[in-house]
Amino acid sequence: MDQKYEAIYKLVLEALQAGQPKKEEDAGTFEIPVGISNRHLHLSQEDLETLFGAGYSLSKVKDLSQPGQYACEETVTIRGPKGEIENVRILGPPRDSTQVEILAGDCFKLGIKAFARLSGELAGTPGIAIIGPKGRVQAKEGVIIAQRHIHMTPDDGKRFGVRDGDVVSIEIDELRGGILKNVAIRANKASALECHVDAEEANAMSLNSLSKIKILGGKRNG
Numbered sequence: 001m002d003q004k005y006e007a008i009y010k011l012v013l014e015a016l017q018a019g020q021p022k023k024e025e026d027a028g029t030f031e032i033p034v035g036i037s038n039r040h041l042h043l044s045q046e047d048l049e050t051l052f053g054a055g056y057s058l059s060k061v062k063d064l065s066q067p068g069q070y071a072c073e074e075t076v077t078i079r080g081p082k083g084e085i086e087n088v089r090i091l092g093p094p095r096d097s098t099q100v101e102i103l104a105g106d107c108f109k110l111g112i113k114a115f116a117r118l119s120g121e122l123a124g125t126p127g128i129a130i131i132g133p134k135g136r137v138q139a140k141e142g143v144i145i146a147q148r149h150i151h152m153t154p155d156d157g158k159r160f161g162v163r164d165g166d167v168v169s170i171e172i173d174e175l176r177g178g179i180l181k182n183v184a185i186r187a188n189k190a191s192a193l194e195c196h197v198d199a200e201e202a203n204a205m206s207l208n209s210l211s212k213i214k215i216l217g218g219k220r221n222g
């Protein structure tokens with residue numbers, strides 16, 4: 001081919017390719033909002049009353065994205081064998097079991113070894129001391145590092161081709177973005193579409209409250 005025509009041909013080809021969506025973008029668009037959690041805890045009613053006094057009820061400061069969940073005015077101190085962390089926020093309402101969600105880096109400060117677990121999967125998790133204004137609780141278990149997950153309704157799931165219990169990868173298109181594996185799908189009717197990561201994951205990937213992620217695919221559960 002004539003050199004001049006070859007150059008034009010190359011330019012046209014590049015222009016055509018630029019207009020084509022890249023293959024991985026076919027899986028969906030960046031439409032899932034992100035919720036970023038710092039360390040926090042959920043308390044059982046019994047532990048709440050031990051820490052704050054009999055008959056105590058929590059004061060809501062802010063509703064969270066998931067229906068019925070809220071951040072409270074109250075905070076506590078959590079204490080492990082090596083150190084303590086003050087001002088850990090309580091999220092309401094009270095639950096059946098106390099659950100303390102820390103960041104991976106907190107394990108060093110507290111001197112405990114927690115693992116990434118989904119909310120409610122507390123068997124075999126380490127315990128911790130919780131100190132409130134009126135008392136103290138020695139939780140035998142319940143300390144986890146929250147495993148990243150996406151809340152959605154079953155209808156959202158149909159749209160994304162996933163079901164409750166599936167594990168997917170997600171893509172993050174931010175300055176320090178990338179792909180995160182092992183993101184659990186939590187689908188039920190009482191959920192609002194949102195991907196939950198903790199503050200360390202968010203910082204590592206430049207995620208912020210305006211970020212949107214997309215599902216790349218993953219393994220089906222059953």
Ligand SMILES: [Zn+2]
Binds near residue numbers: 149151196
């Ligand atoms: Zn969540």
